[in-house]
Amino acid sequence: MKVAKFGGSSVANATQIKKVCDIIRTDLDRKFVVVSAPGKRFKDDIKMTDLLINLGEAYLSETDYESTLIHIEKRFAEIIQDLTLPMSLLEDIRQTILKALHSDVPDNMKMDALKSIGEDSSAKIVSAYLTETDLTSHYVNPKDAGIIVSDEPGNAQILPESFEKLYLLREREGIIVIPGFFGYTIDNKLVTFSRGGSDITGSIIAAGVKAALYENFTDVDSVYTVNPTIVDQPKEIKTLTYKEMRELSYAGFSVFHDEALIPAFKQGIPVAIKNTNNPHLPGTFVIAKKEDKDKCVVGIASDSGFSTLYVSKYLMNRELGFGRKLLEILEDESISFEHAPSGIDDLSVIIRERQFTPAKEAKVIERIKNELHPDTVSLQHGLALIMIVGEGMMNTIGIAQKASTALTSANVNIKMINQGSSDVSMMFGIDADDLKPAIRSLYQVFFEEQQN
Template identity: 65%
Template sequence: MKVVKFGGSSVASASQMKKVASIIHSDAERKVIVVSAPGKRDANDIKTTDLLIDLAEKVIDGSDYNQALSRVVQRFEDIVVGLEMDNDVLEQLKENIINVIESHQIDAWTMDALKACGEDGTALILAEYLKQSGSEAAYVNPKEAGIVVSDEPGKAQVLPESMERLYQLRNRNEILVIPGFFGFSEEGRLVTFSRGGSDITGSIVAAGVEAELYENFTDVDSVYCVNPTIVNQPKNINVLTYKEMRELSYAGFSVFHDEALIPAFKKRIPVCIKNTNNPDAPGTMIVAERPDQQGEVVGIASDDGFLTLFVSKYLMNRELGFGRRLLQILEDEHISFEHAPSGIDDMSVIIRESQMNEHKERKVVARIENELEVDMVSIERNMAMIMLVGEGMNRTIGISGKATKAFNDVDVNIEMINQGSSEVSMMFGIKAGGLDRAVQSLYKAFFAI
């Protein structure tokens, strides 16, 4: 049995849906299908999830939402008409959305329930289209499938009892189409995962049914070793380990949600990333381990939008509990951190800029000064992070030397380096303005023939 997940670009239009159906029909082992909400049809289009967020905001605000509702319904109508299906499924879709609007109290779960209508609508349409194409197929709601999650709107976590319930899907003979992105709490409330959570659903379902393979169809032939918007026609990666993909996803690779592989990883289920528009391409395999691990760099991940919180205090290393108290201040202000390299008198904390606005910055700085009695505290914004990723890289001589030379060659100063905290990656902090040329120079150093 294979579990197959189709992303937003794969189900964005009727023509894409036809490709999806063809891919499913081409392999009888593709028995469980997980789908996203319709994505962008072109660069100027709007994702269905964003249309639903706009609708939800108007419903919650108590403003007129009819135009926003019409835009959502129109997206699905374009697909239904293009597939030459009757209007029954479209009417069901519209009725489901209206029922959510009319039956929900105005709370955090209203936003989740409306956002989930995108994936739910795709699943309803695809299941019906597969049936009209002659296949035995069925729409399966996540509650029916057994996906039980924590009651945390917008950031649900799957609960262990889901695995046993999902395994029962193996007893069904139809092609099962499950909407991604959401599950149901033990109290019966619909709750979504974080944005991009359809990848999480796919991985959860693959783990639950103990699939032979989890295929994730997107709009690229494979994972590239570097961002193709920075380096023209970069090399493909044929095989990655789970750890490598997790690091790459976290550090800016947009192919996978950075939490998505955890359920598959725990069950050691191989994952293959493939292209809906070129399904015969081999794609990229993600496996628990590969025999040829020689410590080479397999990818370069990069992202901007970071800041550095720098704290200095003489004899910091002798002050018991200093690091804990510093991080406690961040926790009190609901700020999560990414990295925290330190020295004997200094400590830096890397934070995403979106976590700390100017108001929070003033409050955090004041608390650090007053409560920790530091010699200096400063915040530097407009930072970027670059990660070299590869299993066993820290056991290979010369990686850091080659990397620092690549930065030097393009006059990019390394503000921070973090090596040793992970056996899979080496991280560099630089000014965001030097990001592109630094990545291009690193690619030349590690991947150019």
């Protein structure tokens, strides 16, 4: 049996939902279906989850929220009417929203409850439509499915005891439709995963029921070697390993949430990335191990919006606990770091820019000066990271030289290079303004020229 997860673009309107149901109908081994909240119908549209967040923020700030509520109801009404489903379904969704708004719970729990309504409503609609088309289908709430999570609103983690409960879903009749993105704590609090967490739910369900295949349907035909908004018509990737996909997802590939594959990976379940609009195409397979290592570089991922915290102190390497103390200062300010390349007297910490406010930035710098007494401390913004990804890179001669030559030919200055901390990737730090020419030059070297 298979688990099929459908992203926001796949359930954005009635037309897309009909495609979803046709895909399920063509292969009834797709017993478990996980859905996202309705996504964008067109470029400037608003995702349902964003509408629900706007609704919650307006309600909590005691400003006008009725207009957003009406917008949400109209969006669901349009889908339900176009699918000719009973309007009682819309009333059920409305009552769920009102119950979440007026619940007597802390604000973070109220927001999680509201954010979950997009996925929850999608699942109810898809299940109802499958039933209308004479398929046996059941909506199953994550609580009833057995998705037990940690009590971390907006950042839930699956608990090990979930998987035994999830396995029991195999015994249920018909097609099981489960909303993505949220679960319940041991004491029955609704808690969401981090944004994009419907992918996590799909992987959790696949691991729990021990599926033969986890299919992730989205709006692209496959995973591409580079971002297609930077390089026109880049080559497709036919097969990836879990480790390669994890690196690519983390470093800017938008196909998967970067935590999504971990449950499937632990169970050795293969993953197929496919297009709801072209389901006949093979897509990209993510597997545990590849046999073909002739071309070790499979993709080039990139992301911007990073800052570099640079600290220098003579004989830093002899000062016991220096790195720990530095990271504790960041921890005290609720700042997580991405990478920390270091030298004998130098330490750089790569941090997402969005974690800094001017006040927090000044406080961190001041604490480092007062508590660690460095020779130099600075914080630079506007950094972009590029990941060259592929199994076997550590044992392939010339990868770093090719990458450096490509960046030099594009007149891009390398501010940081990190090779060795991962056996499947090589990281470069550059100015964000140089990102597009850097990617195009790297793509030409690794994918348009003959690889050695």
